[in-house]
Amino acid sequence: MPAIYPIGGGKGGVGKSFIAANLGAAMATGGRRVVLVDLDVGASNLHTLLGIKSPGRGLSGFLSNDTHQLDQAAVPTHIAGLRLISSCRCTVDVANLVYAKKIKLIKAVRNLPYDAIIIDLGGGTNFNTIDFFTAANSGVVICTPEPTAIENSFRFIKAVRSRRLKQIIRQGPFNEKVKSAVLAKAGGGLGFNAALRCVEEYDPDRLRELKERLVDFRFHVVINQHRKSTDPTLGLRLQAVCNRHFAAPFQFTGRIDYDERIHDTVYQKKLFVELFPNAPSALHLKHIARELIRYNPIEEEKRNRYEDVGA
Amino acid sequence: MKTLEHKTYYEVLDVPPDAGECEIKRAYHEAMATYGYDALVTYSLFSDQQRAEILRIIECAFDTLIDEEKRLQYNRELLAAVSGARGMVFGRHRNEADPLVQALSRSKADSLQVWVRAKSGDKEIKATVEKILGKERICGKDLKKLRSIFGISISEFYEITRISPSMITHIEQDRFEELPAELYLKRFLRSYAELLQIASRPIVAGYLNNMTASADAVHKPCRSSKPR
Numbered sequence: 001m002p003a004i005y006p007i008g009g010g011k012g013g014v015g016k017s018f019i020a021a022n023l024g025a026a027m028a029t030g031g032r033r034v035v036l037v038d039l040d041v042g043a044s045n046l047h048t049l050l051g052i053k054s055p056g057r058g059l060s061g062f063l064s065n066d067t068h069q070l071d072q073a074a075v076p077t078h079i080a081g082l083r084l085i086s087s088c089r090c091t092v093d094v095a096n097l098v099y100a101k102k103i104k105l106i107k108a109v110r111n112l113p114y115d116a117i118i119i120d121l122g123g124g125t126n127f128n129t130i131d132f133f134t135a136a137n138s139g140v141v142i143c144t145p146e147p148t149a150i151e152n153s154f155r156f157i158k159a160v161r162s163r164r165l166k167q168i169i170r171q172g173p174f175n176e177k178v179k180s181a182v183l184a185k186a187g188g189g190l191g192f193n194a195a196l197r198c199v200e201e202y203d204p205d206r207l208r209e210l211k212e213r214l215v216d217f218r219f220h221v222v223i224n225q226h227r228k229s230t231d232p233t234l235g236l237r238l239q240a241v242c243n244r245h246f247a248a249p250f251q252f253t254g255r256i257d258y259d260e261r262i263h264d265t266v267y268q269k270k271l272f273v274e275l276f277p278n279a280p281s282a283l284h285l286k287h288i289a290r291e292l293i294r295y296n297p298i299e300e301e302k303r304n305r306y307e308d309v310g311a
Numbered sequence: 312m313k314t315l316e317h318k319t320y321y322e323v324l325d326v327p328p329d330a331g332e333c334e335i336k337r338a339y340h341e342a343m344a345t346y347g348y349d350a351l352v353t354y355s356l357f358s359d360q361q362r363a364e365i366l367r368i369i370e371c372a373f374d375t376l377i378d379e380e381k382r383l384q385y386n387r388e389l390l391a392a393v394s395g396a397r398g399m400v401f402g403r404h405r406n407e408a409d410p411l412v413q414a415l416s417r418s419k420a421d422s423l424q425v426w427v428r429a430k431s432g433d434k435e436i437k438a439t440v441e442k443i444l445g446k447e448r449i450c451g452k453d454l455k456k457l458r459s460i461f462g463i464s465i466s467e468f469y470e471i472t473r474i475s476p477s478m479i480t481h482i483e484q485d486r487f488e489e490l491p492a493e494l495y496l497k498r499f500l501r502s503y504a505e506l507l508q509i510a511s512r513p514i515v516a517g518y519l520n521n522m523t524a525s526a527d528a529v530h531k532p533c534r535s536s537k538p539r
Binding site: 145146147150151154155231232233234235236237238240241245 | 325341345351352353354355356426429433
């Protein structure tokens with residue numbers, strides 16, 4: 001099973017694509033095979049960040065059944081070991097995938113023959129975004145130190161949490177009373193805490209199992225565009241607050257400093273970690289790549305073969 | 312939204328049961344900065360009503376724990392409320408087997424690492440660390456200073472390094488007669504350095520130098536015991 005790193009976060013423009021592309025470059029060192037999957041359908045940018053004008057049919061070929069293996073949709077990038085599956089050729093209606101296609105895509109992503117899969121998700125909290133975010137057992141939330149981004153991050157996290165809870169209850173052997181109350185279509189069913197109370201009351205033997213499944217998913221938080229004026233303890237405080245109030249494992253994985261040169265590299269369609277490998281922000285990106293690999297290691301037997309990230 | 316109800320005052324402020332005054336004050340400021348009306352880190356997370364309630368609980372917790380008598384009385388009440396529940400004295404509503412608690416304690420060591428790393432970047436802390444590492448003789452007070460500028464309590468130190476709190480205190484108060492054989496002492500000092508992510512050789516050498524010199528000073532009272 002490859003290590004999957006979904007990059008999400010709720011607010012648009014916080015830097016998800018930028019981070020996904022540069023993390024891909026950082027991880028694809030020392031022999032690792034990494035693929036970037038652009039699931040920000042309708043607003044895909046990964047190919048532009050990598051300076052690729054025509055990334056082939058990409059995802060649209062796979063979804064229209066012209067390409068049978070998802071891996072065939074991948075194109076090489078100028079970085080050895082890093083490939084891209086683009087969605088820039090997808091039409092707008094693909095942004096609202098039907099259920100069957102979505103399941104097919106999630107399955108295919110999970111089986112891609114790479115060591116690491118980085119998924120660039122769009123903003124917002126629609127079901128498709130959330131379902132891809134929870135395709136593996138951890139996801140990365142990108143946030144900037146502004147009230148708007150923090151607000152959207154919390155909204156995203158709550159949406160992920162609710163969706164997971166409902167999926168666990170739908171798929172698990174919970175009794176009918178719980179299922180019908182929590183999964184009720186009218187009014188969107190019960191809220192998170194109300195749903196937990198419902199399980200506690202009507203199916204208490206399953207409560208522990210439910211909680212164990214809920215904490216199975218780990219959130220990694222990255223603070224992007226960190227400025228000199230930003231409170232240096234924001235990340236760790238956010239970690240503490242989320243751990244406490246969302247009752248799920250949150251880890252503050254790192255911050256990335258704001259750097260004016262980032263805009264220039266995007267303008268030139270080049271990667272920041274390549275042009276300025278020793279800049280603080282590049283070192284932050286490499287640190288985050290290392291931390292993500294540490295928590296979600298690439299297959300055990302292969303791990304020792306690889307050099308350190310960014311070597 | 313889950314708030315702070317059903318938590319003990321220690322849990323509210325996130326301090327260990329043996330926390331000292333400084334630690335409680337620090338924790339209180341931290342809590343106010345986290346839950347205050349203008350706090351960025353909890354923006355949009357609570358309604359005004361919930362937030363007011365949270366701040367009220369934090370004030371109560373601080374008022375109780377910062378006052379010796381009130382704290383003693385509170386401790387007695389806690390013990391009475393949970394007597395008979397094994398090992399749950401200061402976590403009466405926290406189930407030790409709660410999957411989240413287990414998941415969190417696994418990541419506690421990691422988060423302390425991240426915390427220390429984050430603090431190491433601070434200019435003042437860097438300067439203090441360099442100053443102390445540059446000394447030929449490092450006394451217990453220096454070690455204590457290092458530990459406290461990183462904001463790590465003795466119990467957190469114990470949780471990670473497993474050096475008993477009393478041993479940590481002996482080391483920091485230069486109670487040389489209470490310290491173990493050199494082999495173990497060196498190991499302890501190395502853990503100190505590792506936790507704070509600073510060089511261990513100067514710490515070990517500096518502390519031992521001070522220990523030897525102080526022993527000499529007993530026999531040669533005219534030598535000044537100030538580090539060079």
